[in-house]
Amino acid sequence: MRVTTTHGRTATTAVRLIATVVAVVLVAVVLVTVRAPAASAAPAQLSKGRPAVASSSDAASRGPQMAVDGRAGTRWASARSDAQWLRVDLGAAARLERIDLRWETAYAKAYRLQVSSDAKTWRTLASTSSGRGGVERKTVSGTGRYVRMLGVQRGTGHGYSLWEFRVYGTPLTTTPSATPTPTPTPTDGVRVTGSQGNWQLTVDGKPWLVRGVTYGPSNAEAPSYLDDIAAMGVNTVRTWGTDASSAQLFDAARARGMRVVAGLWLDQGVDYVHDSASMDATLASITRTVTTYRDHGGVLVWDVGNEVMLGQDEAQRVAYARYVERVVQAIHRVDPSHPVTSTDAWTGAWSYYRRYTPSLDLYAVNSYGGIGWVQQAWRDGGYTKPYLVTETGPAGSWEVPLDANGVPRQPTDAAAAQAYTDAWSAVRAAPGVALGATMFHYGIEDDEPGVWLNLRTGGLKRASWYAVQQAYQGTVAGNRPPVVGSTTVAPSSGVAPGSTLTVTAPTTDPDGDAVTWRAATSSRYLDGNGTQRPTPVVRGADGTLRITAPTTPGAWKITVYALDGHGNAGIGTTSVRVR
Secondary structure, eight states: OOOOOOOOOOOOOOOOOHHHHHHHHHHHHHHHHHHOOOOOOOOEEOOOOOEEEESSSGGOOOOOOSSEEEEEEEOOEOOOSOEEEEEEEEEEEEEEEEEEEEEEEOOOEEEEEEEEESSSOEEEEEEOOOOOOEEEEEEEEEEEEEEEEEEEEEESSSEEEEEEEEEEEEEEESSSSSSOOOOOOOOOOEEEEETTTTTEEEEEEEEEEEEEEEOOSOOOGGHHHHHHHHHHTOOOEEEEEOOHHHHHHHHHHHTOEEEEEEEEEEOOTTTTTTTTHHHHHHHHHHHHHHHHHTTTTTTEEEEESSSOSTTSOOOHHHHHHHHHHHHHHHHHOOOTSSSSEEEEEEHHHHHHHHHHOOTTTTEEEETTTTGGGGHHHHHHHTOOOOOEEEEESSSSSSTOBBTTTTBBBBOOHHHHHEEEEEEHHHHSOOOOEEEEEEEEEEEOOOBHHHHHHTTTTTOOBHHHHHHHHHHSSOOOSOOOOEOOOOOEEEEEHHHHHHHOOEEEEEEEETTOOOOEEEEEEEEEHSEEEEEEEEEEEOTTSSSEEEOOOOSEEEEEEEEEEEEEEEEEBBEEEEEEEEE
């Protein structure tokens, strides 16, 4: 809006002139006497032009980048289902203050606004189940690098569509480390040494077999958790991203004689064929990060990207592998003392790396149910570099059959624990080629994914925690968790909302501890919401458990927790379909 003014000219008199001068003087006195309060800086828009990715787009012209381009006439639009999301990478951690959503006609009736430091573990900052579309402004408080809108329920028959997704806040200016760093002594650094089929990782000239876990808590909490991690026999933790807060993790690891496979995130939604501006900016950011931490004694290996290549077409795969080569060369220039790898979700990525990313020091792969075939894939491919398994564990929800209600069949605790044992055996069966593993996952969340793959769900030790300890140390120490067998529910389908369900979860405790119970339900396979919703549970005289069925129709996952009072839990899962 433009405002115009018109100035007229009138004759002046000596009296008016004197009055004007007096008025000006008075105003000046007032301005000198009364000091206006200092204005606080408005939060900056952090999301404009930043890389964005989404669970889906209904057309190439309505991709996720359109919601953060700052233009009123472009938008992102999702597929026509409830469980959809849009995520923006702010490039670095920031303190968030407000999120604006400018909806097109296809709005969200229920959604969550979430933040993450690694694009894997999310914390909800704001949510609603009564959205009305239009322009919504949500005041939030939290810190993180990645921000997303997680759609829970659509407000129309279409998907979700946003003209603009705007995130406001202040970039964090935390110095990389407040802990004084001792004067370093000359070392040999970290090296991949040896020859074909007889390699090893060395730290300051000494062999280092990676006995690791992926690390989920915040970096600030590292001093609280690394002692427990070390108790499993772990010498290495892996992350997916590195930022200013990572110094806290590196410091805590170094203090305990541990090291970090430090992730350097590459966005999965970037066009690696054409988006040179985004790639150049990311390369510059990575170079700064590596320069900051290259002399830190907590770093083991730089790990560039995570599971980017698998979902790409051929042109993108080639372009991505070539871009990773640029990144690796840049890292080697500023930090010749640490090896560089790159992780993907399939060994097929290694053929692209061999051809287009020759500067990698070693390969890496995330493999769960297929861990037993990784070494064979290496042999069949004729590769000439060793590898690191950067994620492994029980078969994931994407690898198992569905039950009668369409819910993935989660392995029992005993089966999950055995999977960790088998995974480590597969790694150790390839000496001189497999340089170790970081098992997935040392997480503490008590949500549906955390029930599936966390070693300490809700902070409670699972059988899998002890399996990793057994694998790495050869012994198990301490009180062990209850063992829950195959869990069932009756009735399991055609259930009336709010009716009583009978859950059978045969349980024993290896230490003879008394067991107490709690239960929860999750609608993850109904609407994408993995939150565990506590529900009352009563144990009958026959040992079965009574819980109340959810009131919303659809397939629900049921989780029962057997607690031994010593910080351990055995968990059983099943599903029910509410009519």
